[in-house]
Amino acid sequence: xxxxxxxxxxxxxxxxxxxxxxxxxxxxxxxxxxxxxxxxxxxxxxxxxxxxxxxxxxxxxxxxxxxxxxxxxxxxxxxxxxxxxxxxxxxxxxxxxxxxxxxxxxxxxxxxxxxxxxxxxxxxxxxxxxxxxxxxxxxxxxxxxxxxxxxxxxxxxxxxxxxxxxxxxxxxxxxxxxxxxxxxxxxxxxxxxxxxxxxxxxxxxxxxxxxxxxxxxxxxxxxxxxxxxxxxxxxxxxxxxxxxxxxxxxxxxxxxxxxxxxxxxxxxxxxxxxxxxxxxxxxxxxxxxxxxxxxxxxxxxxxxxxxxxxxxxxxxxxxxxxxxxxxxxxxxxxxxxxxxxxxxxxxxxxxxxxxxxxxxxxxxxxxxxxxxxxxxxxxxxxxxxxxxxxxxxxxxxxxxxxxxxxxxxxxxxxxxxxxxxxxxxxxxxxxxxxxxxxxxxxxxxxxxxxxxxxxxxxxxxxxxxxxxxxxxxxxxxxxxxxxxxxxxxxxxxxxxxxxxxxxxxxxxxxxxxxxxxxxxxxxxxxxxxxxxxxxxxxxxxxxxxxxxxxxxxxxxxxxxxxxxxxxxxxxxxxxxxxxxxxxxxxxxxxxxxxxxxxxxxxxxxxxxxxxxxxxxxxxxxxxxxxxxxxxxxxxxxxxxxxxxxxxxxxxxxxxxxxxxxxxxxxxxxxxxxxxxxxxxxxxxxxxxxxxxxxxxxxxxxxx
Numbered sequence: 001x002x003x004x005x006x007x008x009x010x011x012x013x014x015x016x017x018x019x020x021x022x023x024x025x026x027x028x029x030x031x032x033x034x035x036x037x038x039x040x041x042x043x044x045x046x047x048x049x050x051x052x053x054x055x056x057x058x059x060x061x062x063x064x065x066x067x068x069x070x071x072x073x074x075x076x077x078x079x080x081x082x083x084x085x086x087x088x089x090x091x092x093x094x095x096x097x098x099x100x101x102x103x104x105x106x107x108x109x110x111x112x113x114x115x116x117x118x119x120x121x122x123x124x125x126x127x128x129x130x131x132x133x134x135x136x137x138x139x140x141x142x143x144x145x146x147x148x149x150x151x152x153x154x155x156x157x158x159x160x161x162x163x164x165x166x167x168x169x170x171x172x173x174x175x176x177x178x179x180x181x182x183x184x185x186x187x188x189x190x191x192x193x194x195x196x197x198x199x200x201x202x203x204x205x206x207x208x209x210x211x212x213x214x215x216x217x218x219x220x221x222x223x224x225x226x227x228x229x230x231x232x233x234x235x236x237x238x239x240x241x242x243x244x245x246x247x248x249x250x251x252x253x254x255x256x257x258x259x260x261x262x263x264x265x266x267x268x269x270x271x272x273x274x275x276x277x278x279x280x281x282x283x284x285x286x287x288x289x290x291x292x293x294x295x296x297x298x299x300x301x302x303x304x305x306x307x308x309x310x311x312x313x314x315x316x317x318x319x320x321x322x323x324x325x326x327x328x329x330x331x332x333x334x335x336x337x338x339x340x341x342x343x344x345x346x347x348x349x350x351x352x353x354x355x356x357x358x359x360x361x362x363x364x365x366x367x368x369x370x371x372x373x374x375x376x377x378x379x380x381x382x383x384x385x386x387x388x389x390x391x392x393x394x395x396x397x398x399x400x401x402x403x404x405x406x407x408x409x410x411x412x413x414x415x416x417x418x419x420x421x422x423x424x425x426x427x428x429x430x431x432x433x434x435x436x437x438x439x440x441x442x443x444x445x446x447x448x449x450x451x452x453x454x455x456x457x458x459x460x461x462x463x464x465x466x467x468x469x470x471x472x473x474x475x476x477x478x479x480x481x482x483x484x485x486x487x488x489x490x491x492x493x494x495x496x497x498x499x500x501x502x503x504x505x506x507x508x509x510x511x512x513x514x515x516x517x518x519x520x521x522x523x524x525x526x527x528x529x530x531x532x533x534x535x536x537x538x539x540x541x542x543x544x545x546x547x548x549x550x551x552x553x554x555x556x557x558x559x560x561x562x563x564x565x566x567x568x569x570x571x572x573x574x575x576x577x578x579x580x581x582x583x584x585x586x587x588x589x590x591x592x593x594x595x596x597x598x599x600x601x602x603x604x605x606x607x608x609x610x611x612x613x614x615x616x617x618x619x620x621x622x623x624x625x626x627x628x629x630x631x632x633x634x635x636x637x638x639x640x641x642x643x644x645x646x647x648x649x650x651x652x653x654x655x656x657x658x659x660x661x662x663x664x665x666x667x668x669x670x671x672x673x674x675x676x677x678x679x680x681x682x683x684x685x686x687x688x689x690x691x692x693x694x695x696x697x698x699x700x701x702x703x
Contacts, residue, residue, distance in 0.1 A: 005030055005031030005032060005033075006026075006031040006032075006033055006036060007031065008022065008023065008026050008031070010031070011025055011026045011029075011031060011036055014036060014037075014040060015040060015654070025040070027117065028116070028117045028118050029116055029117070029118060030115060030116045030117075032115075032116055034051075034054070035051055035116055035118050035119075048118075051118050051119075051122060052122040052125070052126075055118070055119045055122040055123065056122060056123075056126060058102060058104065059104065059123060061102075062095065062098050062099065062102060062104070063095055063098055064095075065091060065092055065093075065094045065095035066095025066096075066098040066099050066102075067095070068089050068091075068092040068095065069085065069089065069092040069093065069095045069096060069099055069105075069112075070095075070099060070104060070105070070123050071123060071127060071131075072085055072088050072089040072092060072135065073085060073105065073112055073113075073114070073120075074114070074120050074121075074123035074124035074127065075124060075127070075132060075135050075136060075139070075157075075160075076113075076139075077120075077156070078113065079111040079112065079113040080111055080112055080113070081110060081111045082096075082107075082109075082110060082111060082112065084139070084142055084143075085112070087142055088135065088138055088139065088142070096112070099112075103115060104119065132160070133160070133161055133162060134161075136157045136158075136160040136161035137157075137161035137162075137163060139157045139161075140154060140157045140158050140161055140163055140166055143157065144166075150174070151170045151171075151173040151174040151177055152170075152171075152174035152177070152178070152186075152190065154166065154170040154174075155167055155170035155171040155173075155174050155190065155193065158170055158171075159171075159193065164197050164200055165200065167193060167194070167197060168194050168197055168200050168201065171190045171191070171193040171194045172190070172191070172194050172205075172209065174186075174190040175187045175188075175189075175190030175191040175194070175212060175213075175216070176212070178190060178216075179212065179215075179216055182360065182362050182399045182400075183399075183400060184216040184217075184219035184220035184400065184401075185216075185220045185400050185437075187212075187216040188213060188216040188217050188220055188222070191209055191212050191213035191216060192213060194209050194213075195209055195210070195213060203236070203240070206236070207233055207236055207237065207245070210229050210230070210232055210233040210236070211229075211230065211233050211249065211252075213229050214226045214227075214229035214230040214233065214252065214256070215252070217229060218252075218255070218256055218259070219362075219363055219401070220400065220402075220403075220437065221402055221403035221437045221438050221439050221442070222437070222439075223256050223259035223260050223439040223441075224260055224439075226256045226259075227253065227256045227257060227260055230249055230252050230253050230256060231253065233249050234246060234249035234250055234253060237249055243276050243277070243279070243280055244277070244280065244283065244285055246273075246276055247273045247276045247277035247280075247285045247286070247289060248273075248285045248288070250269045250270070250272050250273035250276065250289075251269070251270065251273045251285065251288050251289045251292050253265075253266075253269040254266045254267075254269045254270040254273065254289075254292045254296070255292060255295075257269060258296065258299070258441075258476070259439050259441055259442075260439070260441070261440065261441055261472050261473065261475055261476060262475055262476075263296070263300075263475060263476045263477055263478070264475065266296060267296060270289060270292050270293050270296060273285075273289040273292075274286070274289045274290070274293065277289055282316050282320075283316075283320075284316075284317065284320050284322040284325060286316060287312075287313045287314075287316035287317040287320070287322060287325045287329070288313070288317075288322075288325050288328070290309050290310075290312045290313035290316065290329075291309070291310060291313035291317075291325055291328045291329040291332060292328075293309045294306045294307075294308075294309035294310035294312075294313060294329060294332040294333065294336075295328070295332045297309060297336075298310075298332045298335050298336045298339075299476075299478055299480070300477070300478055300479070301339060301478070301479045301480065301529040301531050301534075302529070303336040303337070303339050303340035303529075303530075304336075304340070306332055306333070306335075306336035307333050307336050307337065307340075309332075310329045310330075310332040310333035310336065311329075311333060313325060313328075313329035313332075314326060314329045314330070314333070317329060323355065323359060323361075324359075324361060324364070326355070327352050327355045327356050327359070327361055327364045328352075328364060330348045330349065330351050330352035330355070331348070331349055331352035331353075331364065331367055331368050331371060333346075333348045334346035334347070334348030334349025334350070334351075334352060334371075335349055335371040335375070337349075338371075338375045339375075339531060340530065342379075342532050343375075344375070344376075344379065344381075344384075345372065345375065349368060349371060349372060349375075352364065352368045353365060353368035353369065353372070356368060362395075362399050362401060363401070363404075365392075365395060366392055366395065366396055366401055366404035366408075367404075369388050369389075369391060369392030369395070369404075369408070370392065370404065370407060370408060370411075372388045373385050373388040373389050373392065373408060373411050374411070374480075376388060377411060377414065377415065378532075378533035379533075380533075380576050380578075382415045382418065382419060382577055385411065385415055386412065386415055389408045389409075389411055389412045389415075392404065392405075392408045393405055393408050393409060393412075396408070402435065402437055402438055403437075403438050403439055403442045404442070406432045406435055406438045406442050406443060406446070407442040407443075407445060409428055409431070409432050409446065410428075410429065410432050410442075410443065410444065410445025410446035410447075410448075410449060411445045412428055413425045413426075413428040413429040413432070413445065413446055413449035413450070414445055414448060414449045416428065416449075417449050417452055417453055418577070418578055418580075419577050419578075419579070420577075420578075420579040420580060420603075420604050422453050422456070422457065422604060422605055425449050425453055426449075426450065426453045428446070428449070429446040429447070429449040429450040429453070429465075429665075430446075430450060430663060430664055430665060432446035433446055433447065433450065433465070433662070433663075433665040434662050434663040434664075434665075440472050441472055441473070443472075444469050444472055444473060444481065444484075447465040447466070447468055447469035447472075447665070448465075448469055448484045448485075448488065450465040450665055451463075451465040451466035451469065451488050452488055452491070455488060455491055455492050455495065455608075456491075456580065456604070456605075456606045456608070456609065457605055457606065457607060457608075458495075458607045458608040459643065461643075461666050461667070461670060462492070464665055464666055464667060465665045466485065466488055466489075468665070469481075469484070469485060470485050473485070479522065479525050479526060479529055479531055479534055480531075480534070482522050482525075483522055483526065483533075483534040483537055483538060486515075486518050486519045486522040486538065487519070487537050487538060487541050489515045489518065489519070490515060490516070490519050490538075490541035490542075490544075490545060491541065492515075493511075493512045493515050493516070493545060494541065494544050494545055495608040495609060495612060497512065497545075512545075516542075516545060516547055519538055519541060519542060519545075519547075520542065520547065520549070522534070522538055523535065523538035523539065523542060523549055523551070526538055527550065527551065532555070535551050535554070536551070536554055536555065536558040539551040539554060539558060539562060540558055540561060540562065540581075543561065543562040544584070556568070556572045557569045557570075557571070557572025557573050557575075557576070557581075557585070560572055560585075561573075561581075561584075561585055564588070566585045566586065566588045566589040566593065567589065567593075569585035570582050570585040570586045570589070570593070573585055579600055579603075579604060580600075580601075580604060580606060580609070582600060583596075583597040583600035583601050583604070583606070583609065584597070584609070585597075586600070587609075587613045587616070591617075591622055594613060594616075594617055594622070595625075595626070597613055598610055598613055598614065598617075598625070598626060598628065599626070601613065602626075602628045607628075610628055614628075640678075640681070640699065643664070643674065644674060644677070644678060645699060645700070646664060647660055647664070647671065647674040647675060647678065648678055648690065648691075648694050648699060648700055649700045649701075650663060650664070651675060651678070651687050651690055651691055651694075652690075652691035652694060652695070652700055657671045657672045657675060658671070660674075660675070675687065675690075678690055682694065
């Protein structure tokens with residue numbers, strides 16, 4: 001019986017309970033039902049013995065020249081050109097028809113490839129080591145004579161041939177090509193291959209590869225590795241007396257250290273870089289150091305200093321035609337002016353974005369996109385922010401810039417949260433929190449969104465993303481980040497306190513005092529830095545907590561809200577598209593307004609705020625208050641909570657408890673408790689049975 005290849009979706013279903021990556025299985029097998037079944041039956045990445053035996057059995061029945069062709073073709077991981085195969089094994093092409101007819105190879109008249117990667121591996125694994133090494137060396141010689149050969153291809157065969165000088169030469173060239181094409185992950189892999197053989201490198205080449213590897217590691221999101229590599233390079237520069245090179249490496253370490261969450265190290269590096277380079281006179285390296293100081297000040301909301309250092313950088317860089325430094329400095333100056341002068345945009349930032357786009361400076365394009373996103377978001381302009389987010393995400397996803405993509409998706413989650421779409425916000429934020437290869441700092445917007453969704457829904461695990469965000473940013477001491485943790489803490493206090501603060505016991509008042517003290521300090525810093533959005537956000541929560549604050553010239557609807565003009569405030573929040581804040585304003589109004597607020601809270605799924613308001617209404621003598629939905633449960637036969645259904649879906653996808661914890665941003669212990677409870681509730685004995693029972697009951701998608 002001839003079986004058609006399985007589709008990717010079919011392989012995903014078969015692989016669901018194995019914890020294996022379906023796309024990789026599909027790539028290895030081409031959907032061949034036998035191969036899929038066999039690879040799922042074994043652990044690890046080794047070729048199953050049944051597949052190897054079946055492949056070798058089929059190959060043994062081929063003519064001698066066909067067997068020779070298979071063996072030679074097996075050392076090519078993708079496709080093997082026919083002319084190269086003929087040179088490697090003269091006469092072997094006479095066996096091509098037999099290989100194709102027996103389903104071992106596919107031919108496009110210029111090259112051949114194995115129908116299944118597993119089959120190729122099975123043949124290759126059986127080659128004697130000496131023969132395999134000799135074939136790879138012969139391929140290196142042939143490819144070196146071919147002007148169209150790719151450096152990465154030559155590097156691959158050089159490594160397997162044990163030809164270290166060729167590895168060093170071609171892996172470096174392949175890394176440089178990948179870097180120019182905007183493929184940092186591939187570039188970093190090639191530079192790592194060179195450094196594995198550093199004993200064959202001279203001092204200057206070692207330095208160059210360390211710096212290149214560090215830069216590409218940073219671009220692909222591996223900031224800690226970038227710090228390690230660039231620190232070694234800087235020390236080598238220092239030891240050699242190369243002041244220009246040292247200053248350049250210290251400047252790069254400024255950015256990498258900040259990404260790792262250490263502002264103190266970033267400031268130390270940039271201060272030393274400026275001190276070293278200023279002794280040498282004007283240079284592009286000094287302009288870059290000035291621009292990185294500008295960036296640190298902009299991130300700290302010290303706009304005047306950011307503009308000063310950025311303009312110094314531009315003054316040096318523009319006569320030298322240092323385009324990348326110009327783009328970087330323009331972005332810093334433009335963003336600082338937007339924050340200082342409360343602008344919608346700035347010509348400097350727009351110019352930075354356009355220059356980065358034209359010149360293919362992918363990292364700078366994404367940085368400008370993020371700065372424009374934040375500027376729009378902090379003006380409460382969701383449509384403008386989402387426009388910048390969509391463009392930046394599309395750009396990043398095409399270029400493997402996963403850290404920028406994750407950062408922007410976190411801001412999208414925050415925008416969806418503000419608009420009242422909690423399920424979409426939660427789903428987007430949880431997705432980002434579960435990504436691999438993303439520096440932790442780039443997850444912070446997603447963590448803020450996830451923490452606030454959980455606070456507003458009354459989930460017991462809201463502290464996990466909140467404390468993670470606090471941990472990641474506590475050493476940056478940046479107002480834009482401290483404002484989020486302070487206001488989320490304040491909202492938790494407001495919800496827990498209830499409508500009458502006098503009813504709180506002494507212990508809770510002491511805890512609340514710490515939160516309020518932090519909020520007041522952030523509010524005072526925001527006033528000092530004249531950062532409008534942070535002033536307004538902190539002022540609102542200080543007002544809701546009945547605390548005194550100093551804030552003049554608040555924009556609407558904040559000014560109405562803190563003045564007690566609830567009708568105007570509610571109308572303003574509705575116009576901006578903030579239903580939660582609209583409901584808070586309505587909750588301070590008359591009975592009709594309060595009923596409208598309860599309905600809004602219920603629609604949003606903001607159970608704690610709704611319960612708080614209902615208590616207030618009952619205390620005021622309001623009759624016939626709507627009971628509202630059964631909070632936290634989903635319509636299903638077992639009455640599972642929303643979180644339990646999420647865990648059940650991930651169990652069905654084959655995730656382990658630690659993987660579930662990572663995906664949902666909960667503790668591993670919490671994930672374990674959920675899984676155990678679900679197995680008990682479903683009256684089954686294993687995770688596999690739990691998944692099957694859930695599908696049968698319609699709790700999760702049966703597909």
